Amino acid sequence: MTRMNYRIWDTVTKCWFKPTYEAYRGKIEELLLNKSGCLVRRNDGAALEHETEFPERYVLQWSSGLQDGHGDPIFEGDIIEGMMGLKGVVKFGKHMIPGDSRTPDYFINGFYCDDENLTQLMNIGFCEIIGNVFENPEIVGEKT
Numbered sequence: 001m002t003r004m005n006y007r008i009w010d011t012v013t014k015c016w017f018k019p020t021y022e023a024y025r026g027k028i029e030e031l032l033l034n035k036s037g038c039l040v041r042r043n044d045g046a047a048l049e050h051e052t053e054f055p056e057r058y059v060l061q062w063s064s065g066l067q068d069g070h071g072d073p074i075f076e077g078d079i080i081e082g083m084m085g086l087k088g089v090v091k092f093g094k095h096m097i098p099g100d101s102r103t104p105d106y107f108i109n110g111f112y113c114d115d116e117n118l119t120q121l122m123n124i125g126f127c128e129i130i131g132n133v134f135e136n137p138e139i140v141g142e143k144t
Contacts, residue, residue, distance in 0.1 A: 004063075
């Protein structure tokens with residue numbers, strides 16, 4: 001079975017979520033995914049809290065399963081740079097693959113960048129992660 005990798009941004013503390021396992025101090029905090037893919041939080045042995053109890057607090061970002069030229073895993077929300085300074089944000093969803101004179105355009109679900117050339121570079125590892133949309137929004141002119 002393939003292990004799904006993800007990371008979680010905490011919009012309140014403005015940092016990547018790291019679980020706390022200090023039961024000896026009575027401090028436990030972790031985020032889990034339930035069977036339907038929703039986040040649930042466990043605090044200090046209390047009952048699990050569904051993500052509807054902390055709306056928009058956490059942003060779940062999936063790994064693309066790809067690596068950049070340095071072998072670092074690429075996640076959605078990462079800002080990557082390809083050849084000649086081409087930069088873009090890695091996204092997940094439905095996107096168009098342009099056709100040519102023999103094939104029509106078609107849509108697929110998956111990881112992509114707005115620039116098709118950068119998407120192709122990402123798919124073959126010819127890119128470098130230079131930041132992410134939360135910690136480095138200025139790279140691509142986004143606001144947090």
